[in-house]
Amino acid sequence: xxxxxxxxxxSDINWDxxxxxxxxxxxxxxxxKYMKIFPLGIIIWGFANTFIWLSLWPLVLMNILPLWIxxxxxxxxxxxxxxxxxxAQHSIIARKGHKLxxxxxxxxxxxxxxxxxxxxxxxxxxxxxxxxxxxxxLDPDFDVHAKNRAEFFKKxxxxxxxxQGAQKDRYIDALIRTNKTHVMKEAIIMRVAYMLILYVLAWxxxxxxxxxxxxxxxxxxxxxxxxxxxxxxxxxGSEMGRYKDTNAFKSLLxxxxxxxMQYHVIHHLYPRIPLMHTPAAFRELRPILIRKGCDLRGx
Amino acid sequence: xxxxxxxxxxxxxIFSIAFIAPLIAQSLTALNISFTDVPNILIGxxxxxxxxxxxxFRGSWIWVK
Numbered sequence: 001x002x003x004x005x006x007x008x009x010x011s012d013i014n015w016d017x018x019x020x021x022x023x024x025x026x027x028x029x030x031x032x033k034y035m036k037i038f039p040l041g042i043i044i045w046g047f048a049n050t051f052i053w054l055s056l057w058p059l060v061l062m063n064i065l066p067l068w069i070x071x072x073x074x075x076x077x078x079x080x081x082x083x084x085x086x087x088a089q090h091s092i093i094a095r096k097g098h099k100l101x102x103x104x105x106x107x108x109x110x111x112x113x114x115x116x117x118x119x120x121x122x123x124x125x126x127x128x129x130x131x132x133x134x135x136x137x138l139d140p141d142f143d144v145h146a147k148n149r150a151e152f153f154k155k156x157x158x159x160x161x162x163x164q165g166a167q168k169d170r171y172i173d174a175l176i177r178t179n180k181t182h183v184m185k186e187a188i189i190m191r192v193a194y195m196l197i198l199y200v201l202a203w204x205x206x207x208x209x210x211x212x213x214x215x216x217x218x219x220x221x222x223x224x225x226x227x228x229x230x231x232x233x234x235x236x237g238s239e240m241g242r243y244k245d246t247n248a249f250k251s252l253l254x255x256x257x258x259x260x261m262q263y264h265v266i267h268h269l270y271p272r273i274p275l276m277h278t279p280a281a282f283r284e285l286r287p288i289l290i291r292k293g294c295d296l297r298g299x
Numbered sequence: 300x301x302x303x304x305x306x307x308x309x310x311x312x313i314f315s316i317a318f319i320a321p322l323i324a325q326s327l328t329a330l331n332i333s334f335t336d337v338p339n340i341l342i343g344x345x346x347x348x349x350x351x352x353x354x355x356f357r358g359s360w361i362w363v364k
Contacts, residue, residue: 163358199317
């Protein structure tokens with residue numbers, strides 16, 4: 001391995017003079033700096049988001065908050081529910097054996113309540129996505145691949161129809177492959193509970209509330225999340241490999257509007273960098289990523 | 300047995316009767332739309348039921364597959 005400066009002031013480095021080995025060492029050194037940051041922001045985000053969404057129910061049912069105001073808040077809540085759990089899936093808050101491990105796991109479970117998704121089910125299938133990104137056979141998220149935006153939307157709507165089940169099969173296949181089928185029970189129980197709650201609410205006179213606080217937000221989130229978290233950063237999805245399976249991109253909605261996914265390439269290279277620090281890590285790692293052949297799309 | 304019950308919970312016909320029908324009825328009521336002699340829940344059940352049957356037999360809520 002080549003020699004690398006101990007300080008990480010990258011502004012006076014002539015990147016073109018560095019060998020591949022030196023670039024690699026520098027890349028890891030920069031990344032490790034960000035991996036050590038405690039992700040307080042995402043912890044607050046996860047718990048606050050679920051708390052706000054849960055609060056909408058009594059506020060609306062007791063006529064304190066009008067449903068038309070609660071509805072867009074609920075859409076935001078459900079769309080924002082996945083990412084805190086995503087950081088927890090990668091044990092970014094605390095690894096196994098750490099004294100705050102309970103907080104990592106609690107965040108993972110609690111943040112997903114509005115999105116009605118089981119934490120461990122998502123964690124195991126997500127690891128398979130990381131291990132096999134863009135692999136047509138093994139990537140559980142491969143079904144979202146589409147040649148353009150219009151095809152993506154068509155695909156995502158059609159796959160939600162009762163006669164379609166390809167996406168579910170890929171997830172189940174991933175769990176069977178990794179011997180984690182026990183978590184399928186959690187997924188089934190959560191989904192059945194969700195449907196029964198909707199039914200009971202609807203026949204108790206709260207169908208509009210159930211639709212606008214949960215069911216419609218779920219439909220929006222089930223398009224928004226795959227679009228920004230799966231399709232966009234992996235499009236066109238034809239290449240595999242460390243520096244090839246994920247791209248940077250400039251979103252029309254900006255980095256916040258795209259849930260921080262403009263810099264998803266950093267996440268695939270270093271999954272333990274907290275989501276909120278991927279922009280800073282990207283800016284610092286950018287010269288290296290260019291030299292490694294990453295597609296940064298002008299970002 | 301459990302599999303069949305779970306399948307029922309997710310079936311389009313049950314979804315349309317258990318959720319879509321009351322949703323249509325309560326939406327009509329919220330919009331002050333009512334038809335004399337025909338309760339809104341009956342309208343919800345007819346529209347929801349038709350949608351559910353279509354989704355069940357065609358495999359799609361939007362006809363297109």
